Amino acid sequence: MPRGFNANEKEFIRDKLLSAARELFSSLGLKKTSIKDLTGKAGIAQGTFYNFFESKEVIYFLLLEQDEKEIKQNVINKLMSKEITPSNFANVIYTTVKQIENYPLIRRLYTTEEYELLVRKLPNELLKEHSENDILSLNPLLDQWKNKGEVDANLSNEVVTSALRALFLMTIHKREIGEDVYDQSLQFLAEGIALRLFKGGENT
Missing domain, CATH: 1.10.10.60 (Homeodomain-like)
Structure with a gap:
């Protein structure tokens, strides 16, 4: 320096x-x-x-992490402040996916070649750390809900995380899905994940 x-x-x-x-x-x-x-x-x-x-890729990565931490904290805060029901969970996830549009760097990562450009230049330790702190992983909350008997204890956290990732990836395919039905489709799938996750969700 x-x-x-x-x-x-x-x-x-x-x-x-x-x-x-x-x-x-x-x-x-x-x-x-x-x-x-x-x-x-x-x-x-x-x-x-x-x-x-070290590089422009590192600074890009740090900015992405800032955005992802903000999004994840907002999700956790919303989920912690509400009564846990399938409807509330689905609405939080739905609005979070919609809010991705307000984060240009994350949106570009999903919709351009920048992900490939980024991972080729980033140090392996940064990529490993990032994978261990997945923005879509709600493991602490899921474990807490499982211990309370509020969600299906047999459902893998990794499966839930992957399902949420699939939901987020819908942003890439908005045109193919159909822009006129995109919002309704997003809500429909968010509700489907919520109903599968929570015990007795179909009756709530």
Whole structure:
């Protein structure tokens, strides 16, 4: 780290780079955004970038993690604040999938080639850590509900996570599904997952 930077300056420059990256990645994407673009937008020397981040892929990944943590925390907060019923669970999942549209980086990851570009350049330890903290994994909540007898204890957490991932992937196929029935189809499938998950859901 250059000697002239104190702790506050380092934090300021890092935040400037993150802000510049979020704006450029959202509008141009990962492939079309260069280190020069990022440092120019942030108002710093190009060589300074590598004192803060290993690559543009790493900064993209960190921004994705910020968004995913925010989404996951919102889901958990909503589920914890409501009475656990199939209807409430389905509505939370449905609105979360819809809100993906408000997160350009995550949306681009699902709808462009950027996922492949990203994973090719990221360090393996980052990918491993990310897989262990899956945005769609609700394991702590699922285990809590199972212990209380509120959900099917025999249902694998991994199966629930995979079903939720399939639901999120619907965003890629909105046109093929049919834009006029997409919302209703999304709600229908969210309700199906909820009814399978919760004991006696069909009668709730």
